Amino acid sequence: MTVQDPNVVATSGAESAAADSPRAGQLRLDVRTAGDGVTVLAVSGEVDMLTAPQLRASALRHLDDGRTLVLDLSGVSFLGSAGLAVLVEASQHAKRRGAAFRVVAVERAVTRPLVATGLDEVFSVFESVDQALEADESR
Numbered sequence: 001m002t003v004q005d006p007n008v009v010a011t012s013g014a015e016s017a018a019a020d021s022p023r024a025g026q027l028r029l030d031v032r033t034a035g036d037g038v039t040v041l042a043v044s045g046e047v048d049m050l051t052a053p054q055l056r057a058s059a060l061r062h063l064d065d066g067r068t069l070v071l072d073l074s075g076v077s078f079l080g081s082a083g084l085a086v087l088v089e090a091s092q093h094a095k096r097r098g099a100a101f102r103v104v105a106v107e108r109a110v111t112r113p114l115v116a117t118g119l120d121e122v123f124s125v126f127e128s129v130d131q132a133l134e135a136d137e138s139r
Contacts, residue, residue: 027051028075029058034133037067042129044075047083055083059090068100070132073110084113091123100124102132 028044039062047055063069071090073079087103094101102124105111114120126132 027054029054031058031062034070034129038070038133039065039068040070040072040129040133042072042075046078046080047073047076047086048078048080049082052080052082052086056086056089059086060093063090063093063097063099063101067098068102069094070102070104070129072104072129072132074104074106074129076107076110079110079113081113084117084119087119087123102126102135104129104132 026045027047030042030044032040032042034040041058041062043055045051059069059071069090071087076083091101093099103114104126105114105120106127111120114123114125124132124135126135
């Protein structure tokens, strides 16, 4: 029996074509600056109990670095309770730091748990990164 580590991405062969998109149990984080003190953290893959610590570390670090964090979850295919806990912690961390925290959620895999838990009313949730950035400019 062969067991493959889900965190290892193939670098050659048939599986290498899929290396740009995260597989089950993997998370991809892409960071970009979108203006003075504004960071966009684009998340792709599944946010579950295995990957939530990676998201938590990155989100909190970027909240410490800037005034605004836009967490783009449009590439997330699963958002579990551990991921929801990260969002709550990031929101609280932002408030303590006087930073802005915005969430971009368009996929049902993300919007459904946000609505079911009522967190869509707690966070500033937007349908696109552009909308989240415009909201920051209008402050």
